[in-house]
Amino acid sequence: MVKRVDFVFDPDWPHIGSTVMRGEQLSGLARAGLGRDWRVRYRPLGARIRGSRVFLTKNAARRLDADDANALVRAGNRLFVDIVDSSPPGWTADVTCILVAASHTSFTTVSRTHPHREVVLIDHHVDPRLPAPPAHYPRFRVGYFGEVFNAALTPEVERKVEVVPVSTAQRDDSWLSRLVEFPLHFAVRRRIAQDDVKPFLKGFTAAAMGANILALRTDREAVAWLGDDYPFLVDGDDEATVLDAIAAAEGSWGSSRWDAGLHAMRGIRERVSPERIVRQLERALSA
Known part of the structure; x- marks a missing residue:
């Protein structure tokens, strides 16, 4: 018997990051990896769906109310609510x-706060549009890829870190070609509440590019992936501490310390391979 899964997105927000990655892209990975026993569709909210596993992307789930959701259940569907960082x-x-959940911290938190609901973990995948990593990086450079307001940047830090803006509100591929320029990625954030459950996507991106990353030691999700002995954890987000961490990383460029960091990043790359993500998805959908 063919098993069905419908990834449902909010058509008012087709280009927002969670729609593109956890809807369009994840459904594409599922279609390629789940096999012939599965029928995978990517559909707008409001589409007629019966007898399926309905994977509601974050914005689609927010648009529903209890009546809408119960109508989907009465149509013989099982609902999977993707919460990402919310x-x-x-x-x-x-x-x-x-x-x-899309992160280990989210899985732990939501399992505790919603004990009467089943919670499953499907790690965030790496953007399949990423270019192939370079065979080697010719020189030390630090790059920040993301929304500028999220990063712990000052004018002095920006003299050391090149900012490559990435919008999560609209589709923009221009930043992808810049990834091959930076052997060290910057992930030191201005902390906000939802950061505690954010997937470590910046780390996954760096790992896919064969790069190291600077991340805060207080970032629980980052440390869960990197380990507390990762050599490029930063002890604070103040300017002096960040600049010291960048200088220390530059001083280790090409050393055994640098290679130890890359060893950890290779492990992360294997753990979020498309095959591993699809297996997680299949286990969740089959539970």
């Missing part, structure tokens, strides 16, 4: 559904 929508307390 809390589950309020209606999930009253409607039978499975909550999907």
Whole structure:
């Protein structure tokens, strides 16, 4: 019997990051990797769906209310609610559904705060549009890829870190070609509440590019992936500490310390390979 899964997105937000990556791209990985026993579709909110596993992307889940969600359940669907870096929508307390975490910290937190709901973990995948990593990086450079307001940047730090803006609100591929220029990625954030459950996507990107990364030692998700002995964890987000960390990383360029960091990053790259993500997805959907 063919098993069905419908990835559902909010058509008002087709280009936002969570829609593109956890909807369009993840459904593409599923279609390529789940095999002939599965029928995978990527559909807008409001489409008629019956007898399927419905994977609601973050914005789609936010648009629903309890009546909408119950209607999907009555149509013979099982609901999987992707929360990414947010809390589950309020209606999930009253409607039978499975909550999907995209990070280890989110999985732990939501399992504790929603003990009467099944919670599954599907790690965030690496953007399949990434270029192949270079055979080697010719010189030391530090790059920050992301929304500028999220990073712990000052004018002095920006003299050492090149900022490559990445919008999560609209589709923009221009930053991808710049990835091959930077052997060290910058992930020191201005901390906000939702950072505690964010997937370590910056780390996954760096790992895919054969690069090291600077991340805060207080970033629980980063440390869960890197290990607390990773050589490029930063002890604070103040300017002096960040500049010292960059200088120390530059001083280790090409050394055994640098190679130890790359060894950890290779492990991360293997753990979020497309094959591993698809296996996680299949286990979650088959539970």
